[in-house]
Amino acid sequence: MFSRHATAVHRYLLRRGAADDAEDLAADVLTVAWRRRAEVPDGHELPWLYRTAGFVLANHRRKGRPVPVETVPDEPDPDDPAVLAVRDERVREALARLSARDRQVLLLTAWEGLTGDDLALVLGVSRGGADAALSRARSRLREAWAAD
Numbered sequence: 001m002f003s004r005h006a007t008a009v010h011r012y013l014l015r016r017g018a019a020d021d022a023e024d025l026a027a028d029v030l031t032v033a034w035r036r037r038a039e040v041p042d043g044h045e046l047p048w049l050y051r052t053a054g055f056v057l058a059n060h061r062r063k064g065r066p067v068p069v070e071t072v073p074d075e076p077d078p079d080d081p082a083v084l085a086v087r088d089e090r091v092r093e094a095l096a097r098l099s100a101r102d103r104q105v106l107l108l109t110a111w112e113g114l115t116g117d118d119l120a121l122v123l124g125v126s127r128g129g130a131d132a133a134l135s136r137a138r139s140r141l142r143e144a145w146a147a148d
Contacts, residue, residue: 001037001045002030008112009049015111016057025060029053047118050108054122094144102137109134 009029013022029052033040040048095103108114108122120130 001033001040005046005049006030008046009053012050012053012112013057015107018057018060021060025053025056028056032056041121044118044121046112047114047121050112050114051122051124054104090145094141097144097147098137098140101133102140105130105133105137106141 006026010022010026013025013029018025029049032052033045033049095106098106105119105123108119114122115134116130117127119134120127123130123133125133
């Protein structure tokens with residue numbers, strides 16, 4: 001599980017502005033996963049890790065360490081859809097007008113490729129709740145995009 005998902009967890013944290021601390025935070029996430037390995041659902045390891053990474057990142061930010069959101073890795077993967085989206089100022093502006101929850105739902109879907117049960121697991125809601133949250137977030141993004 002660790003070798004298979006460590007890179008995805010690291011990229012998840014980089015995309016959310018952890019920059020210099022991403023490696024340490026990824027190690028923290030994997031440490032939590034090791035300690036709580038009996039609780040990690042079979043077949044849904046990556047969504048569980050993403051949810052844990054969200055908590056670890058939130059705790060990190062609460063500690064008062066500055067996490068510059070605009071910081072991008074020095075060597076981004078030019079084919080990574082997340083990097084392409086960040087480069088597009090219009091997309092950034094539209095996303096900025098959304099709530100943090102809507103951004104989270106959209107980015108988990110677009111950047112991390114989560115859908116259905118996996119998205120629900122990360123969000124801590126039912127499958128129906130995740131589908132509804134994604135639908136609402138997409139609708140609000142369309143409205144924000146049209147406002148331009």
